[in-house]
Amino acid sequence: MAYSMHCALPSRSYFEALETAEKRALHSFFDQHVIEDDELGYFALDEGDYNILPVHLAARVVHTVHGGMLDEF
Template sequence: MQTITNTAAAHNNAYFAAVANAERRALHSFFDQHVIEDEEQGYLAIDEGDYGNLTPAMIDRIVYTAPGGVLDEF
């Protein structure tokens, strides 16, 4: 039997909240939405368009990507 501590539960909740945020934002964006792991803040959802070219350090911290949902093809 696996026991989930309060810390692990909070960690999971933060991850799933960031994923949900990224998924919502991706529906209305040309850019991919990434969830990155941050040692101090937990998980953050970022818009690739806000950061331009992501640094290798940021790329290494990506744990989830929601592809942008707005297509620019006509």
């Protein structure tokens, strides 16, 4: 699931997307990516929404937070 925040300052939207990704990663098996977008600035994307991250999105990943849940049981 992608979460976006519109913000006039690119650095602020980056840190908001990063915060969202970090919070979601704590409760997810999937990696959370911060994606750069020309219109939105930055947004958080849950890798679990895609079988394989599409090339057009993978090319815009600026940071990844690894999922915090383990599937070892």
